[in-house]
Amino acid sequence: MIKTLLPLAALALLATAAPAAAQDTVRVPFGDLDLSTSAGAAAFDARVASEARDACVRGSRLVDSVCVRRVTREAVRQLPQSRQDDYARVRRSAPITAMVAPAWPA
Numbered sequence: 001m002i003k004t005l006l007p008l009a010a011l012a013l014l015a016t017a018a019p020a021a022a023q024d025t026v027r028v029p030f031g032d033l034d035l036s037t038s039a040g041a042a043a044f045d046a047r048v049a050s051e052a053r054d055a056c057v058r059g060s061r062l063v064d065s066v067c068v069r070r071v072t073r074e075a076v077r078q079l080p081q082s083r084q085d086d087y088a089r090v091r092r093s094a095p096i097t098a099m100v101a102p103a104w105p106a
Helices: 038-055 065-077 081-093
Strands: none
Touching: 038 065, 038 081, 065 081
């Protein structure tokens, strides 16, 4: 059985953010992913990001970043609780990387 995430009952909220491309649902397959591993979580993130960009297009190419963040948040929220727990555990243990801008010359 293929499990598919059907997030975005909240897409109605996003209709104002991206009226031209608003869809009723966004499908993100996740049944083949092990969300308790960093590779599985990364693959899920990539799938969600791709679907979110498609759902949040305004005009011909402009992607609404607020819409993408909302879709992403909703996709994770729609996961079954055990999968959410696995995903959150992996995300908490992932190393945090930050880029620091160089200091201005004195």
